[in-house]
Amino acid sequence: MVPGYLLVQYFRRKNYLETGRGLCFPLVKTCVFGNEPKAPDEVPLAARAEPVETSPTWQALKLLFCASGLQVSYLTWGVLQERVMTRSYGATATSPGERFSDSQFLVLMNRILALMVAGVYCILCKQPRHGAPMYRYSFASLSNVLSSWCQYEALKFVSFPTQVLAKASKVIPVMLMGKLVSRRSYEHWEYLTAGLISIGVSMFLLSSGPEPHSSPATTLSGLILLAGYIAFDSFTSNWQDALFAYKMSSVQMMFGVNLFSCLFTVGSLLEQGALLEGIRFMGRHSEFAAHTLLLSICSACGQLFIFYTIGQFGAAVFTIIMTLRQAFAILLSCLLYGHTVTVVGGLGVAVVFAALLLRVYARGRLKQRGKKAMPVESSVQKV
Numbered sequence: 001m002v003p004g005y006l007l008v009q010y011f012r013r014k015n016y017l018e019t020g021r022g023l024c025f026p027l028v029k030t031c032v033f034g035n036e037p038k039a040p041d042e043v044p045l046a047a048r049a050e051p052v053e054t055s056p057t058w059q060a061l062k063l064l065f066c067a068s069g070l071q072v073s074y075l076t077w078g079v080l081q082e083r084v085m086t087r088s089y090g091a092t093a094t095s096p097g098e099r100f101s102d103s104q105f106l107v108l109m110n111r112i113l114a115l116m117v118a119g120v121y122c123i124l125c126k127q128p129r130h131g132a133p134m135y136r137y138s139f140a141s142l143s144n145v146l147s148s149w150c151q152y153e154a155l156k157f158v159s160f161p162t163q164v165l166a167k168a169s170k171v172i173p174v175m176l177m178g179k180l181v182s183r184r185s186y187e188h189w190e191y192l193t194a195g196l197i198s199i200g201v202s203m204f205l206l207s208s209g210p211e212p213h214s215s216p217a218t219t220l221s222g223l224i225l226l227a228g229y230i231a232f233d234s235f236t237s238n239w240q241d242a243l244f245a246y247k248m249s250s251v252q253m254m255f256g257v258n259l260f261s262c263l264f265t266v267g268s269l270l271e272q273g274a275l276l277e278g279i280r281f282m283g284r285h286s287e288f289a290a291h292t293l294l295l296s297i298c299s300a301c302g303q304l305f306i307f308y309t310i311g312q313f314g315a316a317v318f319t320i321i322m323t324l325r326q327a328f329a330i331l332l333s334c335l336l337y338g339h340t341v342t343v344v345g346g347l348g349v350a351v352v353f354a355a356l357l358l359r360v361y362a363r364g365r366l367k368q369r370g371k372k373a374m375p376v377e378s379s380v381q382k383v
Contacts (some may be wrong), residue, residue, distance in 0.1 A: 032134040066309040073302035089285040105278035110299035118255035132246040137256035147232035157222030168201040196355035203348030237315035250307035302355035
């Protein structure tokens with residue numbers, strides 16, 4: 001990252017966009033400046049432009065489509081990942097087989113397929129003119145990698161209730177990060193409903209989710225790692241939200257983010273010496289290769305829904321949907337396997353639905369107030 005930063009600063013100070021020539025000029029222009037010239041002292045990205053106003057019914061259908069797609073994609077992805085990581089491959093009557101334990105290699109396979117899908121789609125279907133400098137995608141990719149690392153490391157140093165509270169309370173940090181990164185403003189009722197959703201999901205997960213027997217005690221290191229996880233995760237979605245100011249499509253966003261994610265993941269696997277071992281394991285077990293392909297397809301579909309949701313509704317709404325996914329997973333488990341939901345868990349579900357209804361009601365009232373104000377403004381202009 002440091003050499004990349006120094007190169008970007010060098011090309012800007014040399015005014016390479018005006019003086020550059022040669023074979024490398026198109027590559028440097030795409031990576032550093034983008035197709036829309038920017039000033040050298042470029043300010044942070046502005047907030048994502050709001051989508052064109054449509055009917056409330058159409059907006060509700062789009063939101064339901066995004067939420068359903070995210071839930072189905074990542075619930076299926078979670079089930080498949082658990083099966084791949086816990087299943088022995090190549091087992092025979094005389095041999096127990098071997099298990100695959102490198103989750104980072106699976107992440108690389110997911111990102112490679114997502115990159116290929118996005119690239120083919122961009123080639124076959126007409127896309128908006130790409131204007132964002134390519135290096136800006138690296139921020140979201142790197143923060144996503146750091147967020148995942150902090151999350152997995154924090155599991156070793158925090159208790160189960162602390163994990164649940166941190167994951168269920170991401171909505172408010174995402175909104176606060178949105179004020180810093182995207183310069184977005186939120187109403188008081190949005191903070192209130194976000195807090196109620198976090199409280200309701202926490203109540204449901206803590207009461208209905210089975211606590212692991214090996215749950216460690218919470219330490220200061222664990223809390224620092226959890227804070228890093230929340231900060232990096234909040235930055236990732238808000239930075240992607242802000243990148244939509246360049247009027248790009250969700251597929252273009254998917255291609256740019258996965259390009260740098262592949263580079264970061266390959267670098268990490270090469271440093272650990274795990275890349276070739278993962279490829280050899282895939283060559284030894286064709287069933288594992290098929291499972292990896294299915295896992296990557298679910299991940300690619302999930303990413304399409306992620307970027308489309310952020311582009312249409314913003315980072316805060318996307319985080320609310322993903323927060324509710326954890327509660328839906330446990331609720332689905334209760335329905336399928338007959339687990340009981342406690343009174344506290346039922347009360348938590350009621351709090352979540354009350355917060356969602358309050359959010360819909362407040363947004364509807366705000367739109368009605370805006371429509372009533374429009375005729376007054378037009379009459380004043382005529383006078």
